[in-house]
Amino acid sequence: MGGVLRREWLGFLSAMGRTGLVRFLAIYFVVFGLVLPGSLGDTTAAYVVFAFVPLYVAGPLAVDAFAGERERQTLETLLSSPVAPGRLLAGKALFPVLFGLGTSWVVMAIYSLWSAVKGWEMPGTGLLLPVTAGGLVAAVLGSLVGLHVSLRARSVRSGQQWFSIALLVLVLGVPLAARFLVPRLPADVLESVGEMFRGGWGSPGALTLEAGLLVVCAGLFLTLRTGVRGLWRLNPGRGSR
Amino acid sequence: MSAETPAAVFRGVSVSYGAVTALDGLDLEIPGRGVFGLLGRNGAGKTTAIRTVLGLVKTSAGCLEVFGEDPGRSGWNRRRTSVLFAEDGLVASLSVRDNLSVWAGLHGVGRGEASTRASAVLEEIGIADSAGTRVKDLSTGNRRLAALARTFLVPADMVILDEPTSSLDPVRAAEVRQVIGRLAGSRLVLLSTHNLPEAEELCDRVAIVDRGRALISGPPGELEGLPDRCFVRVESGPVRHRGEEHAPDGEGGALIECIGSPADLLAELLASGNRVVEFRPYRKSLSGVFLDLTGGER
Numbered sequence: 001m002g003g004v005l006r007r008e009w010l011g012f013l014s015a016m017g018r019t020g021l022v023r024f025l026a027i028y029f030v031v032f033g034l035v036l037p038g039s040l041g042d043t044t045a046a047y048v049v050f051a052f053v054p055l056y057v058a059g060p061l062a063v064d065a066f067a068g069e070r071e072r073q074t075l076e077t078l079l080s081s082p083v084a085p086g087r088l089l090a091g092k093a094l095f096p097v098l099f100g101l102g103t104s105w106v107v108m109a110i111y112s113l114w115s116a117v118k119g120w121e122m123p124g125t126g127l128l129l130p131v132t133a134g135g136l137v138a139a140v141l142g143s144l145v146g147l148h149v150s151l152r153a154r155s156v157r158s159g160q161q162w163f164s165i166a167l168l169v170l171v172l173g174v175p176l177a178a179r180f181l182v183p184r185l186p187a188d189v190l191e192s193v194g195e196m197f198r199g200g201w202g203s204p205g206a207l208t209l210e211a212g213l214l215v216v217c218a219g220l221f222l223t224l225r226t227g228v229r230g231l232w233r234l235n236p237g238r239g240s241r
Numbered sequence: 242m243s244a245e246t247p248a249a250v251f252r253g254v255s256v257s258y259g260a261v262t263a264l265d266g267l268d269l270e271i272p273g274r275g276v277f278g279l280l281g282r283n284g285a286g287k288t289t290a291i292r293t294v295l296g297l298v299k300t301s302a303g304c305l306e307v308f309g310e311d312p313g314r315s316g317w318n319r320r321r322t323s324v325l326f327a328e329d330g331l332v333a334s335l336s337v338r339d340n341l342s343v344w345a346g347l348h349g350v351g352r353g354e355a356s357t358r359a360s361a362v363l364e365e366i367g368i369a370d371s372a373g374t375r376v377k378d379l380s381t382g383n384r385r386l387a388a389l390a391r392t393f394l395v396p397a398d399m400v401i402l403d404e405p406t407s408s409l410d411p412v413r414a415a416e417v418r419q420v421i422g423r424l425a426g427s428r429l430v431l432l433s434t435h436n437l438p439e440a441e442e443l444c445d446r447v448a449i450v451d452r453g454r455a456l457i458s459g460p461p462g463e464l465e466g467l468p469d470r471c472f473v474r475v476e477s478g479p480v481r482h483r484g485e486e487h488a489p490d491g492e493g494g495a496l497i498e499c500i501g502s503p504a505d506l507l508a509e510l511l512a513s514g515n516r517v518v519e520f521r522p523y524r525k526s527l528s529g530v531f532l533d534l535t536g537g538e539r
Contacts, residue, residue: 002346003343003346003347003349004347006343006346007332007343007346007347010332010335010339010343011332011334011335014332014334014335014336014339014375015334072332072333073328073330074328074330074331074332076292076297076326076328076330077324077326077328077329077330078330078347079295079297080295080297080319080322080323080324080326081319081344081347081348082318082319082320082347082348082349083347084316085315229315232296232297
């Protein structure tokens with residue numbers, strides 16, 4: 001798996017470049033660290049937003065995992081290497097998770113420093129833990145959904161489009177479903193999620209969200225395993241014999 | 242592995258892509274050493290045969306053993322094979338050295354050892370100067386050489402090369418052939434090509450594949466002698482043989498089928514009243530054998 005992770009990291013870094021990476025982080029900091037929290041007018045809500053950053057970072061990276069390899073005509077060579085299907089999947093899934101979490105933490109750290117400079121109210125440790133855990137779940141979810149899309153997409157472009165639709169369903173569908181199950185939750189989506197986190201780990205809203213996400217992640221992972229194994233048995237390259 | 246023990250044995254292997262049959266009961270033995278050429282037209286089934294050896298496609302019938310194991314079963318040891326497909330499979334944004342290092346990592350070779358091997362193989366191939374260059378910035382020829390370096394980097398028992406010189410100019414193609422000849426060493430190289438002079442230059446044995454079946458297999462020199470015919474030129478007029486008249490071609494003679502030995506044919510011709518002025522066994526080139534067997538026109 002280490003070999004796959006290293007390949008992913010080097011490939012990403014070389015495609016993006018160091019300057020590109022700095023620009024990428026800067027954009028995320030401005031959007032998620034300044035503009036969005038600033039418009040919310042609430043530092044606690046700002047930290048809840050950080051839990052969502054990995055979803056937006058990990059997903060598109062995961063979409064590239066197989067669709068990109070197919071498009072760049074490197075998938076068949078990769079599959080001919082000695083990497084076992086499980087390790088290939090783990091490496092492909094873990095890289096977006098780690099990068100998504102890393103991005104979230106870097107942006108959160110910069111925002112915290114910025115808040116300290118500005119003298120804004122800092123969140124307590126009681127919020128940081130759920131935000132971190134939420135970020136991990138978001139990263140895993142983004143990565144798994146992205147990989148699902150990637151396995152089936154004909155190109156990275158169509159994959160990104162399908163991922164956007166999947167993201168919309170996730171971001172709107174999951175909180176709305178939670179609200180349906182727990183009717184006392186407020187109508188606003190972001191507030192709903194914030195409310196779930198504010199209630200602590202054991203609150204009905206948080207439990208609903210946690211259980212729902214756990215079931216979704218487990219289902220996604222199990223179906224992905226079958227899908228990735230199928231890469232070796234799909235008789236690829238239909239046009240060429 | 243000894244040269245006598247086959248590295249791969251196909252017995253009636255069939256593979257289909259939907260309604261299209263790519264391999265149709267392929268029977269073939271690939272020896273343990275040397276350069277083995279898989280020859281065939283586009284769409285003959287060469288690449289599918291390679292994918293089957295690598296366990297990348299599902300067989301619908303037959304039995305395949307590679308190094309005594311079924312490559313289709315999960316957990317098959319792919320460390321014994323290293324492949325260069327028609328597409329080079331390199332990560333374009335990475336440097337040549339990083340591509341080699343990453344490939345070695347996937348094969349379980351440590352970074353230190355990978356670096357040493359990469360330097361050696363790049364030196365051997367003659368592109369050590371391009372080690373730090375991104376693959377996308379390389380010329381087509383150097384990119385192909387970099388892909389060859391990647392393929393030969395790992396200590397695989399079987400190196401598979403699918404159309405390694407396609408898309409190269411003749412000078413670069415000759416360079417690549419030289420490199421293949423040098424690097425093959427004691428390993429088995431499975432070379433898929435429709436470039437027949439390339440096969441004649443590099444291969445110890447070849448198999449001609451058409452419509453998913455192996456038509457003939459053996460050393461190129463032995464295949465070239467089949468089927469036997471003799472070139473006959475007579476003083477004037479057509480060549481008369483077994484009641485038929487064969488008009489002279491552009492060279493002033495005719496090709497007569499030689500069922501027995503050439504000496505028997507000459508005796509028959511003389512007995513038929515031909516005044517023979519030139520007689521020589523006609524050794525068909527590998528291209529001739531290939532075209533005859535695969536239904537092409539000369």
